[in-house]
Amino acid sequence: MAKPGSNAHMVIRHKALECIGCCLCEETIPQYFQLDDDGMAQLLNSTQEGVFQRATALRLDQAEIEEAVAGCPVDIIRLDNS
Numbered sequence: 001m002a003k004p005g006s007n008a009h010m011v012i013r014h015k016a017l018e019c020i021g022c023c024l025c026e027e028t029i030p031q032y033f034q035l036d037d038d039g040m041a042q043l044l045n046s047t048q049e050g051v052f053q054r055a056t057a058l059r060l061d062q063a064e065i066e067e068a069v070a071g072c073p074v075d076i077i078r079l080d081n082s
């Protein structure tokens with residue numbers, strides 16, 4: 001059985017090496033993405049998982065995150081359940 005509140009989080013994955021620094025994700029969800037000194041997006045509070053940066057996200061933010069996923073011009077942001 002699922003633990004209470006276990007669906008409160010989702011997972012964002014970001015292939016940072018392919019970022020072109022368009023800044024859309026930072027404008028859409030600044031609580032999750034910030035551009036670094038080189039102008040490339042970094043997923044905040046993330047750990048490295050293969051080629052992806054991985055961080056947990058609040059399900060409450062799902063709509064905003066999906067906007068960033070859809071808007072990323074090089075399609076390197078994913079939102080998954082786990």
Ligand code: SF4
Nearest residue numbers: 019020022023025072
């Ligand atoms: S929207 Fe995509 S390309 Fe633009 S800064 Fe964010 S990760 Fe990089």
